[in-house]
Amino acid sequence: LKQGATINGALSFYFDVPRKFSPEQRRLLALVADQLGASAERAGALDLVRSENSALRRENEWLRQKVGEAEQGQRLKTEFLSNMSHELRTPLTSILGHTFLLASGQDGHLSEPQQTAIGKIDHAASALLRLINDLLELTHVNLGRAQVTVAPDDAVAIARRAAESAGSPPKDVEFRIESRAPRIPLYTDGEKACKILEKLLSNAYKFTVTGEVVLSVEGDVSSGTVTWMVRDTGIGIRPEDQRAIFDEFRQVDGSSTRLYGGTGLGLALSLRLARLLEGDLSVESVEGAGSTFVLRLPVGVSP
Ligand code: ADP
Numbered sequence: 001l002k003q004g005a006t007i008n009g010a011l012s013f014y015f016d017v018p019r020k021f022s023p024e025q026r027r028l029l030a031l032v033a034d035q036l037g038a039s040a041e042r043a044g045a046l047d048l049v050r051s052e053n054s055a056l057r058r059e060n061e062w063l064r065q066k067v068g069e070a071e072q073g074q075r076l077k078t079e080f081l082s083n084m085s086h087e088l089r090t091p092l093t094s095i096l097g098h099t100f101l102l103a104s105g106q107d108g109h110l111s112e113p114q115q116t117a118i119g120k121i122d123h124a125a126s127a128l129l130r131l132i133n134d135l136l137e138l139t140h141v142n143l144g145r146a147q148v149t150v151a152p153d154d155a156v157a158i159a160r161r162a163a164e165s166a167g168s169p170p171k172d173v174e175f176r177i178e179s180r181a182p183r184i185p186l187y188t189d190g191e192k193a194c195k196i197l198e199k200l201l202s203n204a205y206k207f208t209v210t211g212e213v214v215l216s217v218e219g220d221v222s223s224g225t226v227t228w229m230v231r232d233t234g235i236g237i238r239p240e241d242q243r244a245i246f247d248e249f250r251q252v253d254g255s256s257t258r259l260y261g262g263t264g265l266g267l268a269l270s271l272r273l274a275r276l277l278e279g280d281l282s283v284e285s286v287e288g289a290g291s292t293f294v295l296r297l298p299v300g301v302s303p
Helices: 023-103 112-142 155-166 190-206 266-276
Strands: 151-154 173-179 185-188 211-220 225-232 280-286 290-298
Touching: 023 112, 112 266, 151 155, 151 190, 155 173, 155 190, 155 211, 155 225, 185 190, 185 290, 190 211, 190 225, 190 266, 190 290, 266 280, 266 290
Parallel strands: 173 211
Antiparallel strands: 151 185, 211 225, 225 290, 280 290
16 A cells, blocks of 8 residues: 555455465556556546536636626616716707807807806816717717717828817927928728827826926837827826726726816726727826826738
């Protein structure tokens, strides 16, 4: 018996006439017993593996069910957000329309305080509409319903259009577009690319008090990509926060007393749009020194 081995059974041999086993016979029988013991052990181990396997299968089934339930819940939440945004947009469009009519003076002359009040309503309602549109677009992308319209465009022109939509930088911040080539042709959904850059620029303006914001564009023929970089000299983002900011509704400062407004939707939507256009969006940042957001898109998206 080997050390540490367990006894699984006994093997008995009988002679019809009494005599002793020869050493040769003993060796042979020991060999047979060893083989039988090994087989018995293997059979036992096999039984154990079989029962552990079926326990694992049951656990897997349970987990699969839970994942299914979670996915169903996630889908219901997204459907709810999508329907809700849609329903909110209709009355809001009506508010904006009537605000415009009032402001235009068609329904009579407005006093100065009335004009100021109308201006504030328009500003707040427009911000709300932008937020609802973002939410609606994000839910469309998440539900796989977003439409990509690919057409010939120019990466430099996209940068200019985004800068125009983002408005003016803060008063102590200088903004410029940098590109070595006057034009960088590409096939993409220009509206979506422009929207991503507009969000990146708005964030750069929001989180930069002094210094500069630079939007650079570069095409790389060998890899067939265009890279836009939005570099700012703002507050920066700590390394441990740099992944989370791309999650839906996530902000570095999520407290109710936070300094900067926002919903934490912009980067989540931008990343999903970039992936939809077969590209990617990433960030490099040093806290206190500034951030650079990098949008990379292929020069030719498959239609
Ligand atoms: P929002 O700006 O509406 O909160 P975003 O998804 O655009 O949502 O951004 C998420 C968070 O990422 C911001 O709240 C901020 O904490 C951080 N962030 C984004 N851009 C910058 C930037 N240029 N500089 C510093 N922090 C940034």
